[in-house]
Amino acid sequence: MGKLFAVTIAIIAILSAVPIVMNYWGPPPDISTHGRAIDDQIHETMWEAGLSFLASQLILALFIWQYAGRGKSDKVKNFPGGAKGLVIAALIFVGTEILALGAIGQKAWATVYFTPPEKDALTIQSQAGQFAFYFRYPGPDGKFGAPHPDKIDEGNQNFFGLDPENDVDARDDIVAGELAVPVNRQINLTLHSKDVGHSFYVRELRIQQDYVPGLDLAVHFTATKTGQYEIVCTQLCGLGHYNMKAYLTVLSQEDFDKWLKDKSAQ
Numbered sequence: 001m002g003k004l005f006a007v008t009i010a011i012i013a014i015l016s017a018v019p020i021v022m023n024y025w026g027p028p029p030d031i032s033t034h035g036r037a038i039d040d041q042i043h044e045t046m047w048e049a050g051l052s053f054l055a056s057q058l059i060l061a062l063f064i065w066q067y068a069g070r071g072k073s074d075k076v077k078n079f080p081g082g083a084k085g086l087v088i089a090a091l092i093f094v095g096t097e098i099l100a101l102g103a104i105g106q107k108a109w110a111t112v113y114f115t116p117p118e119k120d121a122l123t124i125q126s127q128a129g130q131f132a133f134y135f136r137y138p139g140p141d142g143k144f145g146a147p148h149p150d151k152i153d154e155g156n157q158n159f160f161g162l163d164p165e166n167d168v169d170a171r172d173d174i175v176a177g178e179l180a181v182p183v184n185r186q187i188n189l190t191l192h193s194k195d196v197g198h199s200f201y202v203r204e205l206r207i208q209q210d211y212v213p214g215l216d217l218a219v220h221f222t223a224t225k226t227g228q229y230e231i232v233c234t235q236l237c238g239l240g241h242y243n244m245k246a247y248l249t250v251l252s253q254e255d256f257d258k259w260l261k262d263k264s265a266q
Protein backbone atom coordinates (compact mmCIF):
# COMPACT_ATOMS: atom_id res chain seq x y z
CA MET A 1 0.00 0.00 0.00
CA GLY A 2 2.79 2.40 0.92
CA LYS A 3 4.66 1.59 -2.27
CA LEU A 4 1.54 2.24 -4.36
CA PHE A 5 1.18 5.60 -2.61
CA ALA A 6 4.82 6.45 -3.40
CA VAL A 7 4.34 5.63 -7.09
CA THR A 8 1.08 7.66 -7.20
CA ILE A 9 2.81 10.73 -5.77
CA ALA A 10 5.65 10.42 -8.29
CA ILE A 11 3.22 10.04 -11.23
CA ILE A 12 1.04 13.02 -10.19
CA ALA A 13 4.15 15.20 -9.72
CA ILE A 14 5.57 14.32 -13.14
CA LEU A 15 2.19 14.63 -14.94
CA SER A 16 1.57 18.06 -13.41
CA ALA A 17 4.87 19.26 -14.87
CA VAL A 18 4.03 18.15 -18.43
CA PRO A 19 1.71 21.06 -19.48
CA ILE A 20 4.17 23.57 -18.05
CA VAL A 21 7.23 22.08 -19.74
CA MET A 22 5.28 21.70 -23.02
CA ASN A 23 4.05 25.31 -22.65
CA TYR A 24 0.38 24.41 -23.24
CA TRP A 25 -0.95 27.59 -21.67
CA GLY A 26 1.77 30.03 -22.57
CA PRO A 27 1.07 33.75 -22.87
CA PRO A 28 0.28 35.31 -26.27
CA PRO A 29 3.28 36.79 -28.14
CA ASP A 30 4.67 39.92 -26.53
CA ILE A 31 4.13 43.19 -28.43
CA SER A 32 6.06 45.54 -26.16
CA THR A 33 9.66 46.67 -25.79
CA HIS A 34 9.85 45.80 -22.09
CA GLY A 35 7.96 42.47 -22.18
CA ARG A 36 10.99 40.32 -22.99
CA ALA A 37 12.58 40.96 -19.59
CA ILE A 38 9.32 40.06 -17.84
CA ASP A 39 8.89 36.86 -19.89
CA ASP A 40 12.47 35.82 -19.18
CA GLN A 41 11.93 36.40 -15.47
CA ILE A 42 8.72 34.37 -15.36
CA HIS A 43 10.44 31.60 -17.30
CA GLU A 44 13.31 31.54 -14.83
CA THR A 45 10.97 31.56 -11.82
CA MET A 46 8.92 28.71 -13.29
CA TRP A 47 12.03 26.58 -13.85
CA GLU A 48 13.37 27.23 -10.40
CA ALA A 49 10.06 26.71 -8.58
CA GLY A 50 9.14 23.77 -10.83
CA LEU A 51 12.40 21.91 -10.30
CA SER A 52 12.22 22.48 -6.52
CA PHE A 53 8.64 21.20 -6.48
CA LEU A 54 9.47 18.09 -8.52
CA ALA A 55 12.57 17.35 -6.43
CA SER A 56 10.64 17.64 -3.15
CA GLN A 57 7.79 15.40 -4.38
CA LEU A 58 10.15 12.76 -5.74
CA ILE A 59 12.21 12.73 -2.55
CA LEU A 60 8.97 12.37 -0.58
CA ALA A 61 7.96 9.42 -2.80
CA LEU A 62 11.40 7.86 -2.31
CA PHE A 63 11.14 8.05 1.47
CA ILE A 64 7.65 6.56 1.45
CA TRP A 65 8.86 3.74 -0.83
CA GLN A 66 11.82 3.10 1.41
CA TYR A 67 10.10 3.16 4.79
CA ALA A 68 6.54 2.03 4.06
CA GLY A 69 5.45 -1.24 5.59
CA ARG A 70 7.48 -0.96 8.75
CA GLY A 71 5.83 -2.46 11.79
CA LYS A 72 4.81 -0.52 14.88
CA SER A 73 7.41 -2.33 16.95
CA ASP A 74 10.30 -1.29 14.70
CA LYS A 75 12.69 1.12 16.30
CA VAL A 76 12.23 4.75 15.22
CA LYS A 77 15.41 6.14 13.73
CA ASN A 78 16.28 9.76 14.32
CA PHE A 79 18.47 11.98 12.19
CA PRO A 80 21.80 12.36 14.00
CA GLY A 81 21.71 15.53 16.09
CA GLY A 82 17.93 15.98 15.69
CA ALA A 83 15.97 17.92 13.08
CA LYS A 84 17.06 21.39 14.15
CA GLY A 85 20.07 21.62 11.81
CA LEU A 86 18.02 20.45 8.83
CA VAL A 87 15.21 22.91 9.53
CA ILE A 88 17.66 25.81 9.77
CA ALA A 89 19.43 24.72 6.56
CA ALA A 90 16.07 24.49 4.74
CA LEU A 91 15.05 27.94 5.99
CA ILE A 92 18.31 29.49 4.78
CA PHE A 93 18.15 27.66 1.43
CA VAL A 94 14.52 28.55 0.66
CA GLY A 95 14.89 32.07 2.07
CA THR A 96 17.93 32.79 -0.12
CA GLU A 97 16.17 31.45 -3.19
CA ILE A 98 13.08 33.59 -2.63
CA LEU A 99 15.09 36.71 -1.83
CA ALA A 100 17.29 36.18 -4.91
CA LEU A 101 14.26 35.72 -7.20
CA GLY A 102 12.71 38.86 -5.73
CA ALA A 103 15.88 40.90 -6.19
CA ILE A 104 16.39 39.76 -9.78
CA GLY A 105 12.70 40.17 -10.63
CA GLN A 106 12.77 43.70 -9.24
CA LYS A 107 15.07 44.63 -12.11
CA ALA A 108 12.56 43.63 -14.79
CA TRP A 109 9.77 45.39 -12.92
CA ALA A 110 11.83 48.55 -12.33
CA THR A 111 12.53 49.01 -16.04
CA VAL A 112 8.80 49.57 -16.48
CA TYR A 113 7.92 51.44 -13.31
CA PHE A 114 10.99 53.28 -12.06
CA THR A 115 12.10 54.94 -15.28
CA PRO A 116 10.36 58.18 -16.23
CA PRO A 117 8.68 58.30 -19.65
CA GLU A 118 10.65 59.75 -22.57
CA LYS A 119 10.20 63.46 -23.24
CA ASP A 120 8.43 62.92 -26.56
CA ALA A 121 6.14 60.19 -25.22
CA LEU A 122 2.50 60.61 -26.20
CA THR A 123 0.40 61.21 -23.09
CA ILE A 124 -3.07 59.69 -23.08
CA GLN A 125 -5.39 59.81 -20.09
CA SER A 126 -7.55 56.89 -19.15
CA GLN A 127 -10.48 56.86 -16.82
CA ALA A 128 -12.04 53.76 -15.36
CA GLY A 129 -15.51 53.65 -13.87
CA GLN A 130 -18.13 51.00 -13.27
CA PHE A 131 -18.02 49.37 -15.87
CA ALA A 132 -16.13 50.95 -18.72
CA PHE A 133 -12.81 52.45 -19.74
CA TYR A 134 -12.53 55.85 -21.45
CA PHE A 135 -9.48 57.44 -23.03
CA ARG A 136 -8.69 61.09 -23.65
CA TYR A 137 -6.31 62.69 -26.14
CA PRO A 138 -5.30 66.36 -25.84
CA GLY A 139 -6.28 67.29 -29.42
CA PRO A 140 -4.29 69.56 -31.80
CA ASP A 141 -3.35 72.08 -29.05
CA GLY A 142 -1.52 69.35 -27.12
CA LYS A 143 -3.23 70.43 -23.87
CA PHE A 144 -5.74 68.57 -21.76
CA GLY A 145 -8.64 70.60 -20.45
CA ALA A 146 -8.95 70.52 -16.66
CA PRO A 147 -11.29 67.84 -15.27
CA HIS A 148 -14.23 68.89 -13.07
CA PRO A 149 -15.51 65.91 -11.10
CA ASP A 150 -18.86 67.62 -10.53
CA LYS A 151 -19.39 67.85 -14.29
CA ILE A 152 -18.91 64.11 -14.91
CA ASP A 153 -22.16 63.01 -16.52
CA GLU A 154 -22.62 59.67 -18.23
CA GLY A 155 -25.94 60.72 -19.77
CA ASN A 156 -24.22 63.64 -21.44
CA GLN A 157 -21.23 61.49 -22.37
CA ASN A 158 -19.07 63.91 -20.40
CA PHE A 159 -17.01 61.08 -18.94
CA PHE A 160 -14.04 63.23 -17.88
CA GLY A 161 -16.04 66.18 -16.50
CA LEU A 162 -14.87 68.71 -19.11
CA ASP A 163 -16.08 72.26 -19.32
CA PRO A 164 -15.61 73.25 -22.97
CA GLU A 165 -17.77 76.36 -22.57
CA ASN A 166 -15.33 78.03 -20.20
CA ASP A 167 -12.17 76.03 -20.81
CA VAL A 168 -10.43 76.60 -24.15
CA ASP A 169 -8.03 73.67 -23.66
CA ALA A 170 -10.93 71.24 -23.28
CA ARG A 171 -12.61 72.21 -26.55
CA ASP A 172 -10.49 70.03 -28.84
CA ASP A 173 -9.97 67.15 -26.39
CA ILE A 174 -10.85 63.80 -27.91
CA VAL A 175 -12.60 61.19 -25.77
CA ALA A 176 -12.92 57.60 -27.00
CA GLY A 177 -14.07 54.23 -25.74
CA GLU A 178 -11.04 52.50 -27.28
CA LEU A 179 -7.34 53.08 -26.82
CA ALA A 180 -5.74 53.76 -30.21
CA VAL A 181 -1.97 54.24 -30.20
CA PRO A 182 0.69 54.65 -32.88
CA VAL A 183 3.10 51.74 -33.25
CA ASN A 184 6.71 52.12 -32.05
CA ARG A 185 5.99 55.33 -30.13
CA GLN A 186 6.20 55.53 -26.38
CA ILE A 187 2.83 56.05 -24.73
CA ASN A 188 2.51 57.57 -21.29
CA LEU A 189 -0.86 56.38 -20.02
CA THR A 190 -2.25 58.05 -16.93
CA LEU A 191 -4.86 56.21 -14.88
CA HIS A 192 -7.76 57.71 -12.96
CA SER A 193 -10.69 55.96 -11.37
CA LYS A 194 -13.91 57.79 -10.77
CA ASP A 195 -15.36 55.29 -8.33
CA VAL A 196 -13.72 52.08 -7.09
CA GLY A 197 -10.52 50.16 -7.80
CA HIS A 198 -10.13 48.81 -11.34
CA SER A 199 -7.19 47.44 -13.29
CA PHE A 200 -5.72 47.96 -16.74
CA TYR A 201 -4.54 44.64 -18.14
CA VAL A 202 -3.31 43.87 -21.63
CA ARG A 203 -1.70 40.44 -21.83
CA GLU A 204 0.19 41.19 -25.05
CA LEU A 205 1.69 44.34 -23.49
CA ARG A 206 2.69 42.49 -20.31
CA ILE A 207 1.16 45.35 -18.32
CA GLN A 208 -1.21 45.09 -15.41
CA GLN A 209 -1.71 48.24 -13.39
CA ASP A 210 -4.42 49.05 -10.88
CA TYR A 211 -6.54 52.16 -10.92
CA VAL A 212 -6.75 53.41 -7.34
CA PRO A 213 -9.39 56.04 -6.51
CA GLY A 214 -7.68 59.23 -5.34
CA LEU A 215 -4.28 58.39 -6.83
CA ASP A 216 -2.76 59.66 -10.07
CA LEU A 217 -0.95 56.68 -11.53
CA ALA A 218 0.81 56.22 -14.86
CA VAL A 219 2.47 53.51 -16.93
CA HIS A 220 4.49 53.87 -20.08
CA PHE A 221 4.95 51.38 -22.87
CA THR A 222 5.88 51.11 -26.52
CA ALA A 223 3.78 48.78 -28.67
CA THR A 224 5.76 47.18 -31.47
CA LYS A 225 3.09 45.38 -33.47
CA THR A 226 -0.05 46.73 -35.11
CA GLY A 227 -3.31 44.97 -34.34
CA GLN A 228 -6.21 44.86 -31.94
CA TYR A 229 -5.82 43.59 -28.39
CA GLU A 230 -8.19 43.24 -25.47
CA ILE A 231 -7.99 45.46 -22.38
CA VAL A 232 -9.69 43.84 -19.41
CA CYS A 233 -10.40 44.99 -15.89
CA THR A 234 -8.69 42.61 -13.47
CA GLN A 235 -9.95 44.00 -10.16
CA LEU A 236 -13.33 42.73 -9.04
CA CYS A 237 -15.13 46.09 -9.17
CA GLY A 238 -18.81 45.22 -8.94
CA LEU A 239 -21.62 43.32 -10.63
CA GLY A 240 -20.63 44.38 -14.16
CA HIS A 241 -16.94 43.59 -13.69
CA TYR A 242 -17.07 40.54 -15.98
CA ASN A 243 -18.10 42.79 -18.85
CA MET A 244 -15.63 45.63 -18.25
CA LYS A 245 -13.34 45.67 -21.25
CA ALA A 246 -12.15 47.80 -24.12
CA TYR A 247 -9.79 47.43 -27.06
CA LEU A 248 -6.25 48.57 -27.59
CA THR A 249 -5.70 49.28 -31.27
CA VAL A 250 -2.10 49.67 -32.37
CA LEU A 251 -1.99 51.60 -35.65
CA SER A 252 0.67 52.83 -38.04
CA GLN A 253 1.45 56.52 -37.50
CA GLU A 254 -0.50 57.32 -40.66
CA ASP A 255 -3.60 55.40 -39.59
CA PHE A 256 -3.34 56.87 -36.11
CA ASP A 257 -3.33 60.43 -37.45
CA LYS A 258 -6.37 59.55 -39.53
CA TRP A 259 -8.10 58.00 -36.52
CA LEU A 260 -7.51 61.16 -34.47
CA LYS A 261 -8.84 63.31 -37.28
CA ASP A 262 -11.99 61.19 -37.65
CA LYS A 263 -12.57 61.28 -33.90
CA SER A 264 -12.17 65.05 -33.61
CA ALA A 265 -14.62 65.52 -36.47
CA GLN A 266 -17.33 63.60 -34.58
Ligand SMILES: [Cu+2]
Pocket residue numbers: 128129130131197198199233234235236237241244
Ligand atom coordinates in the same frame (compact mmCIF):
# COMPACT_ATOMS: atom_id res chain seq x y z
CU1 LIG B 1 -13.40 47.39 -13.21
